[in-house]
Amino acid sequence: MEPKMVKALVFDAYGTLFDVRSVLNRCEDVFPGHGSDLTGLWRAKQLEYTWLRSLMGRYEDFWQVTQNGLVFGCRSLGLAPSQDQIDYLMQAYLALEPFPEIAAALDALDGLPCSILSNGTPTMLQSVVHSAGLESRFQHILSVDEVRIYKPSPVVYRLAEDRLGIRREEIGFVSSNCWDVAGAKAFGFQTFWLNRQKAPAELLGVEPDQIIGSAMELTSVLS
Amino acid sequence: MEPKMVKALVFDAYGTLFDVRSVLNRCEDVFPGHGSDLTGLWRAKQLEYTWLRSLMGRYEDFWQVTQNGLVFGCRSLGLAPSQDQIDYLMQAYLALEPFPEIAAALDALDGLPCSILSNGTPTMLQSVVHSAGLESRFQHILSVDEVRIYKPSPVVYRLAEDRLGIRREEIGFVSSNCWDVAGAKAFGFQTFWLNRQKAPAELLGVEPDQIIGSAMELTSVLS
Numbered sequence: 001m002e003p004k005m006v007k008a009l010v011f012d013a014y015g016t017l018f019d020v021r022s023v024l025n026r027c028e029d030v031f032p033g034h035g036s037d038l039t040g041l042w043r044a045k046q047l048e049y050t051w052l053r054s055l056m057g058r059y060e061d062f063w064q065v066t067q068n069g070l071v072f073g074c075r076s077l078g079l080a081p082s083q084d085q086i087d088y089l090m091q092a093y094l095a096l097e098p099f100p101e102i103a104a105a106l107d108a109l110d111g112l113p114c115s116i117l118s119n120g121t122p123t124m125l126q127s128v129v130h131s132a133g134l135e136s137r138f139q140h141i142l143s144v145d146e147v148r149i150y151k152p153s154p155v156v157y158r159l160a161e162d163r164l165g166i167r168r169e170e171i172g173f174v175s176s177n178c179w180d181v182a183g184a185k186a187f188g189f190q191t192f193w194l195n196r197q198k199a200p201a202e203l204l205g206v207e208p209d210q211i212i213g214s215a216m217e218l219t220s221v222l223s
Numbered sequence: 224m225e226p227k228m229v230k231a232l233v234f235d236a237y238g239t240l241f242d243v244r245s246v247l248n249r250c251e252d253v254f255p256g257h258g259s260d261l262t263g264l265w266r267a268k269q270l271e272y273t274w275l276r277s278l279m280g281r282y283e284d285f286w287q288v289t290q291n292g293l294v295f296g297c298r299s300l301g302l303a304p305s306q307d308q309i310d311y312l313m314q315a316y317l318a319l320e321p322f323p324e325i326a327a328a329l330d331a332l333d334g335l336p337c338s339i340l341s342n343g344t345p346t347m348l349q350s351v352v353h354s355a356g357l358e359s360r361f362q363h364i365l366s367v368d369e370v371r372i373y374k375p376s377p378v379v380y381r382l383a384e385d386r387l388g389i390r391r392e393e394i395g396f397v398s399s400n401c402w403d404v405a406g407a408k409a410f411g412f413q414t415f416w417l418n419r420q421k422a423p424a425e426l427l428g429v430e431p432d433q434i435i436g437s438a439m440e441l442t443s444v445l446s
Contacts, residue, residue, distance in 0.1 A: 048274075048402075049425075049426070049427065051271075051274035051278060052274065052375060052406075052425075052427060053427065053428075054278055055274060055277055055278060055373075055374075055375050055376050056376070056377070056405065056406050056427070058409060058428055058429075068426035069426075071426060072423060072425065072426050075423035076422070076423050152275060152278050153278050154279070183275075183279050186280075186281060200295060200298035202272075202275075203291035203294060203295050204272065204275060204279070204291075205276075205281055205283065206281075
């Protein structure tokens with residue numbers, strides 16, 4: 001089947017545009033010797049809680065879930081963070097570093113409308129996009145908070161289709177999270193797995209349409 | 224509020240009655256030096272895939288999901304298992320060891336009807352219960368395969384309520400998986416978190432009714 005024209009791109013935020021590992025310095029600062037383990041546990045638990053709460057039908061927003069993931073991560077390392085320490089670490093999420101190629105990659109896509117579809121709350125997303133100086137690059141910044149369920153529920157991907165007003169087959173979805181790509185592909189987007197780390201693909205019964213190693217490759221795979 | 228009488232107990236299987244870490248010997252046997260890492264990754268991925276597939280609305284049964292988790296775990300360790308190796312490792316799931324106190328704990332509950340509610344397929348559950356010689360101990364062995372969605376969806380817990388014909392407040396639910404306890408509690412069961420490893424509680428907005436360190440404690444907390 002000939003691929004359809006991509007009329008707009010939708011990006012995942014955390015891990016795709018913004019490096020969730022950029023919390024590492026603060027983690028190491030607060031808990032010396034535990035920075036790397038805490039960074040990994042924090043992210044893993046944050047995601048796990050989005051899936052579990054979605055399945056339980058007990059949505060809480062991503063700020064809350066991220067904080068819960070942080071606190072659990074600390075406890076499982078035997079650390080007892082104070083509220084001040086939690087607040088300090090949580091602030092890191094408002095200013096995550098964009099991956100180094102992102103601004104240039106967005107520039108190179110000139111003319112193609114780009115949006116964000118993310119688990120983050122509207123406040124978190126506005127903040128991280130502003131902090132990275134990327135406000136002018138995105139047409140829509142869409143949060144699952146509107147639909148109160150997390151990725152990879154099809155309800156989330158439908159939000160982007162509805163808001164962009166473009167048919168799903170003509171939307172290109174870019175994510176570094178292979179499970180997010182699987183959800184997007186199952187919904188019907190054209191999918192681009194941004195696999196910077198050359199990780200093995202998740203075995204979820206759906207394959208990404210394209211695999212790229214850097215956002216800079218989007219221009220060539222789309223042309 | 225006075226706790227209601229518990230008229231029946233429902234047990235989770237994997238990690239609660241049966242030790243998922245008993246696959247370790249085979250993992251180490253097939254991939255020397257990787258047994259422990261592979262055992263941990265296999266279980267983590269197996270669970271993750273149940274949640275992701277449930278959220279995507281793309282159910283596959285637990286045998287398939289367990290095999291997918293195993294293959295992903297191998298690949299993420301740089302291992303390339305043959306189909307024979309996969310088959311050999313998967314067989315371990317049909318004969319997981321029961322935790323050492325389980326038979327005695329079930330005996331001590333004499334008279335109280337006990338059932339299993341598990342992610343496992345009917346075949347997997349029959350096999351592991353038979354292998355442990357526990358067939359006569361359980362009234363119902365219920366599999367999510369009937370409802371084609373995984374824990375902690377409330378649809379799963381409702382299956383037990385329906386099949387037992389007992390109101391949810393009068394069913395005691397026992398699991399070592401804190402997130403499973405959270406789902407069961409959110410549904411309305413009385414919950415017993417069997418926390419053998421003294422792990423920190425998951426932060427999912429619901430607390431277990433009781434926390435025990437061994438299944439042997441059920442008799443006393445129920446009386």
